[in-house]
Amino acid sequence: MTTQLSRSLTLTLLLSWILLAFQIVALVQAENVYEERHTIGFPENMSITTPLNISLKDLNNILSSLKDLQELTSSCSNIECLRETLSRNTSILDSLRRKEIIGSDVYTGIEIIMNSNTPDLYSYVGDSELRSLIENLNRSDLETFYLLFNQYSSRIDEMYLSGRISSREYLAALELLKRISLEKNAYNISNTLSERELELVRVMLDKTYSDILAKAMGIAMRNTSGNINIPSSVGGVRFSSLNSLNSQSVHLITPGVPISSIMLLVLLAILAALSISIIALMILGFNPIKNIISRVITSRSLKIETMYSLPLPIKLYWAAVRILSRRIPRSDSETHREYLMRVVRARGEIKAFERLTRVYELSRYGGVSSSALDEEAIKSFDELSKNERR
């Protein structure tokens, strides 16, 4: 019975531990959901995920990536430096790649500057006039190249500013022209182009950042050309003010951890400590739960009314067992002789308890009843209780 109770208690403890762990996981999960849906200052029923169809958490991550890219870009003076820096910070690129849908312009732009394959760069140039201008420059000798470059360059800028070609086409054209100038050893031109490329990337980044932020805040931005000539204000909000915003300004403020969570965590810690202690004690061969139960059983199992009707040696024997079981718990399946042997092994020779056990056996199983036996029981019990009090 003791073993069964001990097992049940251990199992209950283990189950509580598991249930509590589940509760904590569920709570953390619930708080994550809460975090994704709400932020401080917004009514709880207002969803700000609608305009971009992404969660605030994802938006925050995208803006952080763009901010990181902006910082990298501003630390470089030419496109080669940016290329090198980006190749060292692949995590930013990966992050952007994951958010391709949002930052497609920037993503393509980065792809262009990171791409070393010239035919691929040509594939980005869809405008036939632009392509023929580039091919003409490629075919010309150095002198002609210098003569034509200024003229063609003005034409390409015009095409971009008018919205005829996209940012990525423009960037691809600048990159191709830079490579052509390098092939022709026109280093001053290639340097100029490199700076222009970097400037274009910076503008693209600023625009993407502002665009995403504005969309996320539900402001419909109309920019027909899709290029850098963006309006100074949209829907009553100055674009420059949006651009000055950084991701930190919409950084999520985690809701305060509820007191119930703290209490659960404390309870979990206590339970974990208790479980570890019990397991450690069990490994060392000491079962504390079983011992506690044994003590309770020993002290409670013999009802007082039963005890009154028993012969004196039996009553005194169980009283002695109750005293001894505080230190050496007695199992339900243990016989009186087995318990005596265990007590002797643990405590050394206890003559009084040995005599009391013998008297108990005679009275309980032998059916012997005599005043001599009673006297022997009283004497042994007195001796035992005196020794135990010391």
Next chain:
Amino acid sequence: MSSILKRVLEIVSDILIEREYEISLLISTLLSEGHALVEGVPGIAKTLTAKTIARLFDLSFKRIQMTPDLLPSDILGSYVYNQKTGEFVLRKGPIFANIILVDEINRGSPRTQSALLEAMQERQVTIEGETLPLEEPFMVIATQNPLEFEGVFPLPEAQLDRFLVKISSTYPSTEGFIKIMSKIDEIEERARSLKPIISREELLAHMRDAKSVRVDESIYKYVADIVEATRKHPSVRLGGSPRAGIAMIKLARSMAYIEGRNYVIPDDIKRIAKAVMSHRIIIKSEYEVEGVTPEKIIDQILSKTPIPKP
């Protein structure tokens, strides 16, 4: 009250090394009018044990070596024609002795086994329509080798139940083995020159006295709990029968008697539980392959069954 075991153990301890528990079980079985099945490999002094007990109690001893071609009449006896008198006379078989050692009982054919086991149960035999009582006391000590599977006829469960105890005899320890080897001549000489310590009549009186040993009501309850627990155990296909409970009480009484007590205590039950129950329990095959044995089940039950209180 006579402390038989003490006297017997003093005498046999120099002949049968490390066999105290087995001797006490065999004597208790004899006092309980039961039969013993000794399971063990050859060469561990099973015959010597049986012979020694027979001599100490001044009893007649016969040995039957079971073989597949042995007939019931070879054990029980038969009528043979006497040419001088022209009459059929009864030639009694080896069953007509006080202690019979049936060696390798599982080598005998089922027919012969049945005849023997019937005689054990009824304590009488019927030859050609004539019923003859067997000698008193009558005890069969049957042996079987647990490792043999070929050319043997395992005893059916119903017949195993006829044995009061099953004693699993094992090899002696290294120290005991060395002692046996170094003193073998002395041991053999002592075994040959053994003198009875009590007469057959005295033994019969002790058997009657052993029945008067007090068994408290709570002990019956304790035994019932143990036997019922074997039937309810999830790994057990066949648990202990009421006969198993009766056997436990009988053997516990004899155990208490040979220890000089006139009452049974729970320790007696615990000491004999395995010997009485192990051959009566059949484990489910799925648990058997996992290494669950009747002995393990009994240990488990004993460690869970509460002893009588207060």
